[in-house]
Amino acid sequence: MFTLYRLLHPNDSNLKRYWKHRGTIYYSDSEKIESLDPQFKIQEKVLIECLKNISFDSCLEVGGGYGRISKIILENFKINNLTISDLSDKQIKNAKKFLQNDSINYVTSDIDSLNFEDKFELVIAITVLMHISDKDIVRSIRKLHELSSKYIIHLDASDFIAQSFHVFDHDYEKIHRMIDPNINIKTIKINKQKLFLIQK
Numbered sequence: 001m002f003t004l005y006r007l008l009h010p011n012d013s014n015l016k017r018y019w020k021h022r023g024t025i026y027y028s029d030s031e032k033i034e035s036l037d038p039q040f041k042i043q044e045k046v047l048i049e050c051l052k053n054i055s056f057d058s059c060l061e062v063g064g065g066y067g068r069i070s071k072i073i074l075e076n077f078k079i080n081n082l083t084i085s086d087l088s089d090k091q092i093k094n095a096k097k098f099l100q101n102d103s104i105n106y107v108t109s110d111i112d113s114l115n116f117e118d119k120f121e122l123v124i125a126i127t128v129l130m131h132i133s134d135k136d137i138v139r140s141i142r143k144l145h146e147l148s149s150k151y152i153i154h155l156d157a158s159d160f161i162a163q164s165f166h167v168f169d170h171d172y173e174k175i176h177r178m179i180d181p182n183i184n185i186k187t188i189k190i191n192k193q194k195l196f197l198i199q200k
Contacts (some may be wrong), residue, residue, distance in 0.1 A: 063128030067095035
C-alpha cells in the first residue's frame, strides 16, 4: 500500500530514484522502441530543421540518456563543444559506448546541480522537462536559462492527461516568460508533443 501511495504521490526523491533505475535498462529498451516508432523519426526531422535556422558553436544536452539526440547533432552540425548530461551514471556509460567520441564532455548530474564556468550557446532537453514535478519545474527551467547564452530548445508532451506518476503537463510558455519576459518563443506542434525554441 505504501508503494502505491508513493507512485501516486511522487516527490523529487522518488522521481530521481525511478529514473536512476530506468537508466539501467533504458538503453536496450529504447533502441528497440525508437528504431520502430515513426514518432521518433518525425521528432528528429523537425529538430534538425529547427537547428538549421540557428547558429551555435557549443551545446549542452540535458537528460541526454544514451546519446540519441547528441548523435544527431554531431552528424549534422559542426560545433566545438558538446556536453551531454544525465541523472543516471549507467546512461552516461551507455552514451560513451553509443557515441564513441572522446571529444564530448560526459557529466552525471541532475539539472539543478549542473554547474559550468562558461555558458552554452544552445541548451537542449528532449522529453525531459515533462518528467519534472510541478513543485520543481520552475527551478529546473530557470537553471536552463542560467546555462544558456543564446538558445534553449526543449520538446515535451502537451495537451494530454498524464498516464503515469512520472509525467507532468506544464505551462512552459508561461514559466519561460516569468523567468525572462524579453525572450522570443517559437513553438512547433508534433502530434501530442510540442517543441519550444527559446531565443534570449
